Amino acid sequence: MSVPHQKASLPKSWMVSESLSGGMKLPFVVGLDDSDTPYDVVDALALAPFTTGEQPWARSARVDRLRPGATLLPSGARVLRAVVEESRDSRLAVGEGWTVRAVRWRGGGGEVTVTAVSEQLARVVIEDVLRSSVAESGADNAVNMGFWYLSSQRGPIRTSRRTATTTWASIRANYASAAVGPLDRLMAVRRDNVVGRLILLHGPAGTGKTTVLRALANEWRSWCQVDCVLDPEALFADPAYLMEVAIGFDDDGDPEGESADARGADGGGTDGGGTDGGIAWAGDADSGDAGSGDADSHGAQAAATDRMGEPPAHRWRLLVIEDCDDLIRGDGRGAAGQQLSRLLNLTDGLVGQGREVLVALTTNEDLLRMHPAVVRPGRCLAQIEVGALPHTEAVSWLGSAEGVRSSMTLAELFALRDGRGLPRPTTTDARHGMYL
Structure with missing residues (x-):
């Protein structure tokens, strides 16, 4: 029996391994068509x-x-x-x-x-x-934010962007006094006093709910990473997408020292590595693990251990989901009910166990129209109505009573201040709309 014939009878995996170890080249064939x-x-x-x-x-x-x-x-x-x-x-x-x-x-x-x-x-x-x-680092109030979406070709994708934020102190006066106290307490939360995993901001459109989240990203930058989900309807309809987001992706090695906690965090997730100064590294060809990240990151992780030999704690993650009115309504039937169940499971069910994940929801829905499971005691870290400013506070904010109604949203006050006037009332359902 000839040697070539003997080799052909060996298992395919052995042949490939031997070919590679022997330095033989793999055939490279590319087929192209009009697509x-x-x-x-x-x-x-x-x-x-x-x-x-x-x-x-x-x-x-x-x-x-x-x-x-x-x-x-x-x-x-x-x-x-x-x-x-x-x-x-x-x-x-x-x-x-x-x-x-x-x-x-x-x-x-x-x-x-x-x-x-x-x-x-x-x-x-x-x-x-x-x-x-690589561009220079942005302004002091800018933080790295992740943005998740589901690609029809590549599956769950997370991209990271340097995003401008604001300090809570600089915008605190823009909110009604009834909301300021709860918002103060939310901004002061740290990793060691997290109680509840759900943050619910509800109120009319134009009251500044998204601006609150931008300030929260700034106030929590030392211990919590913010990820925005761009397609929540897809997230809670696709278990594979949900699990990818739940497992998470940690932004490692903040160039500005925003978080010592971030250094040494694992770099799992869709992009295949951690980020470093706006750079997301993919695994080396020789690493043996395409998702393990840059080899240097392992050395950095070892160096980041404290004097007692314990690695630094991973950063918490805050998943931001906006415009989720349909998801948390009180009926909770059919597909919507299944999606709501997955949301709640992410906050305090089996899916969320072992993951330091918070979920922030913004909605125009009235509290009474929400599903009871969303607002049950113990589930929410914060449940805050971000409402319009009453007449007295709106006049104080604007510095004039001209054009001020019995209550005014923040968007309306900015319009008056800038001389753009107020939009004419419409018959559109006020519970729906984009967020300031």
């Missing part, structure tokens, strides 16, 4: 040197804030392909022993992938890219 685009071609070409084994080391990073004019290409790059589309542009470039695929998004940010003939070269090239591409 493919030039962008797809760049993606395929970027994979070629890694797939064949010519450049077996790969590193990737996502940059949320690019410097103006940044190309995401290292110095000395020779561009082989360039694709410009409405929402993005993509470039394939090469240098001595390395290949780079760089994508820039029109909305800001981008991603870069480097393959190279050695681990050290891959690291040097991507560090060169990031040094020249």
Whole structure:
């Protein structure tokens, strides 16, 4: 029996393992049809040197804030392909022993992938890219916020953006006195006195509920990471999406020292790694675990342990879900009832057990119209009506009684102050609408 025939009779897994360990190249075949685009071609070409084994080391990073004019290409790059589309542009470039695929998004940010003939070269090239591409940190009141959505092609996606926030002290006077006390107590909550996992802000549109959440992100920045769910109807309709969000994704290594607690947190989640100064790292090709993050992060995690040898606590996460009127209404029947059950399970059921997760809901619904399970004792960390300012307080805020009605929302007061007047009353259901 010939040797080739003997090898063919061995298990396939053995053959692949032996081929790779022996340095043999994998075949690389790409099929294109009229549904493919030039962008797809760049993606395929970027994979070629890694797939064949010519450049077996790969590193990737996502940059949320690019410097103006940044190309995401290292110095000395020779561009082989360039694709410009409405929402993005993509470039394939090469240098001595390395290949780079760089994508820039029109909305800001981008991603870069480097393959190279050695681990050290891959690291040097991507560090060169990031040094020249990452924007400086934003204003002092800006924090990193995550945004979740469900992609039809890629599944649950989380992106991180530097988001401007505000201090509670700077906006406290914009709220009715009946709400200020409860909001003061909410802003003062810290990880060691969390009681209840649900934060419910309810009241008419235009009263400043979203602004409260922006201030909360700022006040809690030392111990709590804020993630906004952009499609709550999809979140509670898809168990896989819900579990991905519940498991979470920790923003590691805050560049401004916002949270010592964040350093050393694990980097699980959809994006495959932690973030570092607006950079989301993907796993190294040699790490053996695509979701484990940058190898350096493990060293940072070890260094972050305190003197007693205990690692720092993970940051809590606050999931923000706005415009959830349909979800928490009192009927709770059919599909809506099932989605409500999943929401409550996320706060204090089995899904939420072991995860330091808070959920903030904003709604225009009146408290009496909400499902009793949402507002039952012990479930809410805070249940606050963010209402309109009564006449006396509205006059004090505006400095004039002209045009002030018996009660005024914050949006209406800003309109009067800026000379834009008040909108004419309509027959639209006042319980629904966007949030200030």
